[in-house]
Amino acid sequence: MSYEEHLDEVTTQITEIYTVEDEEAIRMVMAAQADEYFSGHDDDPSICTLARAGVDARWVFAHYDRQGRRKKPK
Incomplete structure (x- = not known):
């Protein structure tokens, strides 16, 4: 993809x-x-897979709130 x-x-x-x-x-x-988490994906589209999308979704949800702000580490 x-x-x-x-x-x-x-x-x-x-x-x-x-x-x-x-x-x-x-x-x-x-x-x-904007924080360049996906910059490697743009450089190497071979990592843009359905499985990786699941990993990325979990990472993004864990690190950003619903307003798009970076969550503070606990």
């Missing part, structure tokens, strides 16, 4: 796994993208 499709899939998985609204999931993914 393309980089853009991968970001869409990460967003979709966040909404499905965590019952997050679309707009919230989009904010979370956009914040992670």
Whole structure:
């Protein structure tokens, strides 16, 4: 899948796994993208897989709140 499709899939998985609204999931993914979490994906599209989208969805949800702010470490 393309980089853009991968970001869409990460967003979709966040909404499905965590019952997050679309707009919230989009904010979370956009914040992670702005923080360059996905920069390796853009450089190497071979890592843009369905399985990796699940890993990325869990990572993004663990590190960003529904407003797209980075969560503070506990």
